Amino acid sequence: GENVEQHPSTLSxxxxxxxxxxxxxxxxxxxxxxxxxxxLGKRPQLIIDIRSNVGEKKDxxxxxxxxxxxxxxxxxxxxxxxxxxxxxFCAAIISNFGNEKLTFGTGTRLTIIP
Amino acid sequence: DAGVIQSPRHEVxxxxxxxxxxCKPISGHNSLFWYRQTMMRGLELLIYFNNNVPIDxxxxxxxxxxxxxxxxxxxxxxxxxxxxxxxxxxFCASRYRIQxxxxxxxxxxxxxx
Numbered sequence: 079g080e081n082v083e084q085h086p087s088t089l090s091x092x093x094x095x096x097x098x099x100x101x102x103x104x105x106x107x108x109x110x111x112x113x114x115x116x117x118l119g120k121r122p123q124l125i126i127d128i129r130s131n132v133g134e135k136k137d138x139x140x141x142x143x144x145x146x147x148x149x150x151x152x153x154x155x156x157x158x159x160x161x162x163x164x165x166x167f168c169a170a171i172i173s174n175f176g177n178e179k180l181t182f183g184t185g186t187r188l189t190i191i192p
Numbered sequence: 193d194a195g196v197i198q199s200p201r202h203e204v205x206x207x208x209x210x211x212x213x214x215c216k217p218i219s220g221h222n223s224l225f226w227y228r229q230t231m232m233r234g235l236e237l238l239i240y241f242n243n244n245v246p247i248d249x250x251x252x253x254x255x256x257x258x259x260x261x262x263x264x265x266x267x268x269x270x271x272x273x274x275x276x277x278x279x280x281x282x283f284c285a286s287r288y289r290i291q292x293x294x295x296x297x298x299x300x301x302x303x304x305x
Contacts, residue, residue, distance in 0.1 A: 090297070108291045121283060121296040167235065171292055173204060178223060178287075179248060182235045 080105045082170050084183025092191050097158055099186045100148040101155075101168035108170040111151045112180070113142060117164045125166075126153070163190045196297035198284050204303045209270040213300045216265055217286030225294060226259055226269050227233040236284075241267065274304045 081104040091097045103111075109130035114122035128135045128142045130149065135142050141154040155162055168183040197216040205211055217224045225240040240246040241261045249259070256275070261267040271278055281301050285294040 112293065114296075121298050122283050123294055123296070125295065170244065178242070179237055180225075180290075180292075 079180040080170055080172065080179075082168060082181045084168050084186060085183065086186060088187045089191070090189045090191055091162060092159055093158055096191075097153075097155045097162070097188055098167070099153045099166055099188070100150060101152070101170075101183050102148075103170040103181075104149070105170070105172060106146075106149060107122060107172045108149075110171045111142070111144060112169050112171075113153050114167045114169065114182075114186075115164045116167065118161055122167060143153045158190045160190050160192055163188060195231045195280075196284055196286050196295055198297035199284075199298050200300060201298060202301045204304075204305065205274055205298075206305050207275055208273045209304075211271065211274045211278075211302060211304075213269040213282050213284075213302070215267045215269070215284030215297060217267070217284070221286035221288050222264075223263060223287040223294075224267050224288070225285040226267070227285065227296075228280045229283060229299075238269070261269075272287070274302075276304045278302065279304050286288055 084101045113125050114126045116122040124139050125140050126140050128144050135191035139156045144151040165185045165187050169180045169184050171180045199214045223242050228236045228238055238251045239259045240247055242276040244261045257271055259269045281299045283299045284297040287294045
């Protein structure tokens with residue numbers, strides 16, 4: 079089955095700086111890669127996603143890049159703010175009929191230092 | 193839309209007792225997922241349903257765990273008998289089948305003493 083590795087496990091950045099979280103996946107058939115943000119005591123919430131036919135996607139201060147050849151994808155947060163502090167999870171899925179399980183990374187605890 | 197609804201939000205019980213967690217998916221969503229989250233093991237998929245049918249229960253830890261989805265708007269996860277190592281946050285998520293985005297419920301925080 080799919081295996082997703084996520085690095086780093088913890089990340090501290092100064093407010094205003096950029097943060098980058100990286101994930102690798104094992105199954106080249108994976109074709110959908112969402113990122114979830116989980117604040118303390120709350121549910122995971124989708125913040126951005128990317129499909130395998132796209133190399134990069136942006137949404138305001140958040141961007142995701144995908145390198146299918148290397149089988150890795152990254153989350154980029156620019157101009158970080160205190161409210162960006164949370165645990166971030168990457169995930170991968172082979173989206174076809176009969177196999178719809180998301181495989182999650184182990185999470186990155188991001189702390190924004192004011 | 194009210195989003196995915198879970199109940200109870202918090203449950204404290206004693207070892208050996210039966211625990212039933214409930215989930216109402218987003219209306220119109222065809223897939224429902226049960227996850228367990230702990231510090232040690234992270235976010236684990238326990239079981240998921242498509243159109244009320246269990247598709248993959250390989251993540252269910254043991255026979256003490258069972259899940260049902262009697263109709264499109266309701267699912268239960270039951271633990272009988274409960275053990276302290278079952279203490280975790282249990283999330284339910286739902287998804288419209290032709291899209292991949294999963295929407296999580298607020299979770300049930302379970303503590304087994």
